[in-house]
Amino acid sequence: MADRLGRWSSGRGPLYLLLASRLRQLIDDGELPPGVLLPPDRVLAAALAVGRTTVVAAYDLLRAEGRITRRQGSGTHVAGVPNGEQVEDAPVDPLFLDSLEARDDDVLLAVCAAPGDPPPQLAEAFARIAPELAYVDNDIGYYPYGYPSLRHALADRYTSRGVPTRSEQILVTNGGQQALSLLAHALVSPGDQVIVEAPTYPGALEVFRQEGAVLRGLPVGLEGFQPAVRERRPAVAYVIPTYHNPTGSVLSALARQRLASAGVPVIEDEVPADLAFPGEPVVTPMAAYGDAVTSIGSLSKSIWGGLRIGWVRAAPPLINRLARLRAVHDLGGNVPTQLAAVHLLPLLDAPELHHTLKARHDHLHAQLTQALPTWDIPPVRGGQCLWVRLPYGDGNSFAQTALRHGLAILPGAGLDITGTSDSHLRLHFRARPPDLTEAVHRLTQAWHAYRPPATRTHPRPTITI
Structure with a gap:
């Protein structure tokens, strides 16, 4: 492991940040694939000639980001499991890269908040600029x-x-x-x-x-x-x-x-x-x-x-x-x-954009409040998301249940470095009304099947960041 980290200690900043940055790069580049067991704190500290607290702080930071998991008696692993299998406590990638492209399966993507279709004016704009390019x-x-x-x-x-x-x-x-x-x-x-x-x-x-x-x-x-x-x-x-x-x-x-x-x-x-x-x-x-x-x-x-x-x-x-x-x-x-x-x-x-946003917000909000009356779902006056609080459990574990019911959602833990949004979900309303209706249906099925874990899916980090 020490040789793979390379010259991680060169540069400015606290050592634990530099170590975390290098480990993050190895994980994101796939050199440390999902499920890999990382060295114990003391072993890695000795190999790098640093204090154990430096390694602990780096590991805690990566755990807070959802890149690694740490359990008493099981050690420290890169988050996820080989071959892309889903497990109950697998974290959701903060940048949800898998949800930025269309999928071949039947999973509805409620993760990336963006317009689902290009407007007709887009093609018209490119047609208008063709003469400009010619000159x-x-x-x-x-x-x-x-x-x-x-x-x-x-x-x-x-x-x-x-x-x-x-x-x-x-x-x-x-x-x-x-x-x-x-x-x-x-x-x-x-x-x-x-x-x-x-x-x-x-x-x-x-x-x-x-x-x-x-x-x-x-x-x-x-x-x-x-x-x-x-x-x-x-x-x-x-x-x-x-x-x-x-x-x-x-x-x-x-x-x-x-x-x-x-x-x-x-x-x-x-x-x-x-x-x-x-x-x-x-x-x-x-x-x-x-x-x-x-x-x-x-x-x-x-x-x-x-x-x-x-x-x-x-x-x-x-x-x-x-x-x-x-x-x-x-x-x-x-x-x-x-x-x-x-x-x-x-x-x-243009009025069309704003009226469409409002109509889809109202559609999703009405269906959610009717189907899931125990959820806290404040309406908004603009934007593209609802910030929903679950009555119990946590967003990470519920997101895995929702995925098994064909819906990809974004849990709040990945949006909050203070660890105070674990019980929240971000749900966007940019999709077409039939897709929003189907999303609520799958969300409701997932909620009825959901059983919260006995302990936190991701314990809060022990350092202040």
Whole structure:
């Protein structure tokens, strides 16, 4: 094992974070496959010439992420079992990669919240830009910052929402996830403190973990942010202020102003911000309250996940730095897609999107409350998810029961680093009504068959992260 870890101790940050980062890479790359027995704490500590507490802390961090399991008398194993078999206490992958592509079986996917079908306007937009492509001349097509017309359109959209913006403040990316990854790489070093909401978008947790960050969870809206800034001196804070993923909450203007003026760089995730229900007031982005706020957005949740268009709005020096980082891996995004996106931006304000969201929310909420009256299912005013609390048991073990009944759902434990959302589920309402009805049917069958485990599926970690 020691030789497979390589030079894990080189770099900045606490040793346990660096060790966890290297083990995470080996697990995610498949070099440590599911079910593999890892060395005992003392054995690995001796092999690496570190204290046993370093190994324990690294193992505990990976257990909290669902990548390993630890049991008294059974040892430490990589999570899952060979050949993809399902077991009652198998954790759900935080990034749910298996649920991002269509499956051949009869399992309904209620995990990835995104539009199930591209709108007809998508094909129309590509038809409209065909003549533009025909007249492209003397242009190699590399635009690390993004195609100029789309940067201008995004800057104008921010300006119309109360945030004066120039095109030099916009970087176009291949989706919101790439935008967040670039920012994390630019702003976070191993061992840095990063403040996140608990719960929050699981893809963000994975991005910051990849950079070796020490995550500190605060309640939704980052309640207690200013004392945490004084105590922890974080490198950055990440917040979803508008139609929060997964709770659907909206941060008040006063709270936005306080966060923006706390003296810490804030990443404002605006990906769900365009998912308001009809009649909801327009919310001013947090970036309007201070230069310390960097905003990210995307068309994937509003129009279609296959339309890989995202962006960053930030000060020009940071945009320049991000473009240099992006060019190392990707010299520029797809130009035809960016040209089409210019024509698709008005869809974000089209009534059809918002009425469809509201109708599907109401459909799912009504069916759930009727079929499962003991569940706590608060309605929301926008977004794409319901944050459901089970009356007993835990989300991880129930997710395995649901999977055996043909439904893949996302348990709350993978969205909350504080361990306080174990009894929750995230259920999205982006699917067609017949699929939502069938999902509720399978969910109800799973609940009637569910028997909670005698102990926690995943014990809370023994370290504070």
